[in-house]
Amino acid sequence: MPTMPFFPRFYSVLPKSNRFDYLLIKNNRRKARKNNLSEEVNRMKSKPVHPIRDIYPWKNKQQFVDHLAENVIYNKDGLIAINKPYGVPLLKDGLIKGPNEMMFSIEEALTPLASLLNVEKLLPAKMVEKFASGVSLFASQEKMVDKIRQSYITNKAKKIHTFKYLAVTIGEPKPSSSRGTVGMGFFEHQGIEGKLLAIMKDYSNRKVADGLVREFRVNYKTLSRGDEPCSLVEIDVSSAKKHFLRVYLAHLFSPVLGDHIFGNRVQEIMGKRLAISPLQADNLSIFQKIPAGILTRLKVTESCIVPNCLHLSQMTLAKFASQDSDLVLKADPPPCFQYICQTFGLDLPTDESVVLTRE
Template sequence: MMIAMTLFRTTRNGEFAAAFCTCYRKYCTVEDVYTPKKKVIHPYRQIHPWKSENEFANSLLKNIIYNADGIVAINKPYGISMHNKNKDGDSSIKNCHKIVNAVNYSIHDVLPYLAKELDVPSLIPCMGSEKYMTGLYVFGINDDACQQIEKARRRFQMGKYRKYWAITTRVPNDIKGKYRLGMTLQKSSLGAKKPVILTKWSINAVKRNEVQLLNINYKIISNSTHNLSSLIEMEASVKRWHSLRLFASTMLYSPILGDNYHGSRVQEIMGTWIKVNPFAESCWDMPKINQQLLQLLDIKQSQQEIIPTHIHLRNVYLTSFGKQKKDIVLEAPLIHPFDWTCKQLMFKHIPELNNDDIEDVVKIASA
């Protein structure tokens, strides 16, 4: 203020403005105007980017993997149910999966639109990835195609017609393994039930349908930087009771990243990983993830609940399909957010599809 009064006394009125701006020129230049930086949104907060159901349906059309021989296969996004969005599900499962700005769309609601755009009679859901995983989902365009898909599925040895990829929060002790296991529902004293994996069971228990047999193979595809986690491939004969998650957690002691349902079934106690009682209160706690791993994912421990469950249905095998008896292998490339996580964890030598040659996704050989 004192500088301005001095200038006013020593200059004519017409010169005051020019002199004032000269003194404060560095604050008046256009180059120094502040431009706010664009906010970076974490990929796990953009899992459901669609603004309308029509936009969602069109994105599914872009993810069509195969449309021939009465089969339509899509690469299903994470957190999207096949069934009607108004259908009630298991609330305990829903509470374990936090999707930021989750949409309430379902594939069932857009099937008529997809069928029309693909110029097929109808799309009948047959088999594929569950809601909280990404990957293949297979439809038949009529009842005959659905019957052929079911027959092809049953022909495959021990039912292992699917291959899943998963990212674990630890590195398994063995690089590969083959298991024949049993699964059953264990009851608590209060009547609650939780699935457990058995290494011993009776034939009569299987006959009474008290034990479900599980044949499962796995192998490590790659380990992350600093060996903090693994990308593994699994083949399983059944998917009941979230068998893949249960197997990874309680048999490999390497829970699947983002699995807040079975991820705490094993815990580190005094440097040793052990199984805990499935009805213990700690089983409902958020799984503990290595701090270095969280840093690579740019996630704070307080934000851990938004990490999606990293399971991807990679392959589906249809043996001796249709009148031509073709062996059809459907293969789905990694999609968001699974692919982003792989890049962050720096997995090496991942066998991936060539996006420039989408026709190579499906390999068909004569039976």
């Protein structure tokens, strides 16, 4: 006698009580899987996101535009100042190269951002570099761009340092504080193409006049040493063009943490941090070789994901508010910068966003 097939409908031949038990068990298992999945999703949602691994939290352009709008620190008479996020470029420079590259640019956000701020248009007037964060200026009309430019000229004439940066460095600058004029030129070496930026110890006025050396007025001090080996440094500077601050801090034996351009110019050799040739250093690695102890404390495994810890915390516009007062704009560091400071016990300064100073 042929046997009855035993597959999807096998429970139809079971006694009534057994069929009920089977369906009950199956339903309970389905509920259990659903509950376990919900619990896992909730755990993922409640688990704090690592600040360094979540530098770009925006999932679409609208979220990015909203973030910029939320970080407006000044909006008056056609001048808009925004605390620019780290890693955001003015222009999109091509294909996204990996998870540490930002998919949006300031340029593509200008039109929707202008609409949110109720202005006709936004013109970039002064942007902090891509791999830095902090005060960036925009204007809603051309004459405001000219007014900003005039403030820079006044700053230079009155020897007012336009920019104040915060930097987390590997090691402490030597000396720990200084004030003066620093020249930066090109390190040249026979047999190599191109020129490498370097701090010039001795140079003539002729080289300055010929544009071979550029002078920068600098005033820096170590704000906090915290736990070794990192320090928090504040730098007042007349200009930060040509990566001057990165080159200068490396020259002081304290490269910026996460500086993947000039950060290898200081290396630990037999327990001591020593400067090495720019030629050798700039070809040492694509990324800064961050000491393993620092990576461990930051809870990351690769140097490449550590951001360049340089933040433009203050910008001064001389005689901008009126003929007898300067406009000082201030911005807090981004979460990743604050996380790094907290990790190494570095005390960040606290201050208000906008200040009018009287002469």
